[in-house]
Amino acid sequence: MTNRIAASREVQRADHTTIHYTISGPADGPTLAFIHGWGCNRNDFDAIAGFLPENYRVLAVDLGEHGDSRSTRDVWTMEEFAHDVKAALEAESVDDCVVVGHSLGGAVAVEAGRILPDVVSHVVALDALHYLALFPAPDEQLAKTLLQPFHDDFPAAVRGLVEGGSLEDTDPVLKDAYFEKMSAVRQPAGLRSIEGLVHWDMDAALREVKQPITVFAVRAILTQEAIDRYDDRIRFVPVDLGSHHFHVESPEGTAKLLADVVSA
Numbered sequence: 001m002t003n004r005i006a007a008s009r010e011v012q013r014a015d016h017t018t019i020h021y022t023i024s025g026p027a028d029g030p031t032l033a034f035i036h037g038w039g040c041n042r043n044d045f046d047a048i049a050g051f052l053p054e055n056y057r058v059l060a061v062d063l064g065e066h067g068d069s070r071s072t073r074d075v076w077t078m079e080e081f082a083h084d085v086k087a088a089l090e091a092e093s094v095d096d097c098v099v100v101g102h103s104l105g106g107a108v109a110v111e112a113g114r115i116l117p118d119v120v121s122h123v124v125a126l127d128a129l130h131y132l133a134l135f136p137a138p139d140e141q142l143a144k145t146l147l148q149p150f151h152d153d154f155p156a157a158v159r160g161l162v163e164g165g166s167l168e169d170t171d172p173v174l175k176d177a178y179f180e181k182m183s184a185v186r187q188p189a190g191l192r193s194i195e196g197l198v199h200w201d202m203d204a205a206l207r208e209v210k211q212p213i214t215v216f217a218v219r220a221i222l223t224q225e226a227i228d229r230y231d232d233r234i235r236f237v238p239v240d241l242g243s244h245h246f247h248v249e250s251p252e253g254t255a256k257l258l259a260d261v262v263s264a
Contacts, residue, residue: 011091015073025057034060037103039182041067051255065189076192082111102126130226135202165244
């Protein structure tokens, strides 16, 4: 395990947005840019960074109103989140990288690939992009049905998200920790960003993104229907490393998957 020393930095964007991120490793090494999921933060990737080769440059971003980042903006789309990532990459003069996004961060990673075609060489999603209840963009009625629980009882809806991404043997202590973190997401950004994900048109984004896309998906959750729908555009790799948050539960195994992508 590498004893990485990460520097904490920030970059200013428009609309009173301050994006915080950490970076470690040599500037001339292969770069991985990590994007956390909804209600999470960049610290989710701390352990993974320690298992990556020493010559890798690792950048982890707190999206707007997540972690240490702050914003008063009104737009909470996946594209706008991708501009948070872009700001950090530009601040560090990154000209080539693999973007790695978990859950909602997978959608943001796709958008980062779309707006940075000459910088992003590969898009990697960690248990994202295969949930057909969300993708492609649902019609108005289905979107309303998906979002209504968050308006009616936000904590209960978050608990449902955690349970839906858990396996039979997922430690209840872990599930409680995920729930506590995610249900504490700052508002109104938390609700608005869920709305942004539900309304995100993944199919339209995929038509524009030319980089290869790899999804490491929890085997027990990934469906054949999702593979059949998107396997002409996405490489799906089933994994048995834990729950929807397997990158937190199995950082060493996740780091190996990512190193294989970079070396390939």
